[in-house]
Amino acid sequence: MFGFIVRYVFWVCLLFWMVFFDQFSPIFIINQLQTDLMISLTWLWVDALELSLRIQDNTLILSNGMSLRIVHECNGLTPFLLFLAAVLAYPTFWKNKVAWAIFGYIALLVINVVRMLLITLVVIDYPDLFHFAHDWVGRYSVGLLTLGLFFLFTVFVPIQATSLKDRHN
Structure with missing residues (x-):
């Protein structure tokens, strides 16, 4: 368990450094691409549901005059990176990690669009x-669903033996 926690903290720090800090992040563009994807997916459901609102750049302008901006913090990348760090830290085979990383990304993308x-x-x-729906219901439900997704991962993915003693038992 201690090893998992150390690996998890390492992966969280590395992934967040790589993606979120635009001043020195080597791949900050991923954050922008994810935000652009969320804006595009938002266009799709606005059109599909024929909602009475406009989208201008990254802002939803509602018929009641309220504006909702889709910013980097809304793109769903944070819960995915926390999930990915847990998957990468988990002692299992890389093929399982890659498969669940892809599945987790798609699942969390859908969850964020629904949110x-x-x-x-x-x-x-x-x-x-707004603050209740966004800050309380939206954030906490995504957090709980992310934990639930990791729980499913641990249920369906075998632990890889890490020592000769483990392999013989």
């Missing part, structure tokens, strides 16, 4: 509930 849709649907009629 954004539900927040928008709530604040169209109840703008005063």
Whole structure:
């Protein structure tokens, strides 16, 4: 367990350094691409549901005058990187890690799109509930679903033996 925690902290630090700090991040562009993807997916559900709102750049302008900006913090990358760090730290074979990283990305992308849709649907009629819907329901539900996804990973993926003693038992 201690080894997992050390590896998890290492992967969290490395992944967050690589993606989030635009001043010295080697691949900060991933953060921008993820935000652009979320904006594009938002266009899709706005059109599909024929909602009475406009999208201008990264902002949803609702019929009640409220504006919702899609910023880097809204793109769903943070829960994915936390999930990815846990998957990478887990003692299993790399093929399992890669498969679950891809599955986790897709699952968390869908979860984040649904989160954004539900927040928008709530604040169209109840703008005063934005902070509750976004900060409490949205964030905590994504956090719990991310933990649930990692739990599923640990249930379905075998632990790789790490020593000769483990391999013979």
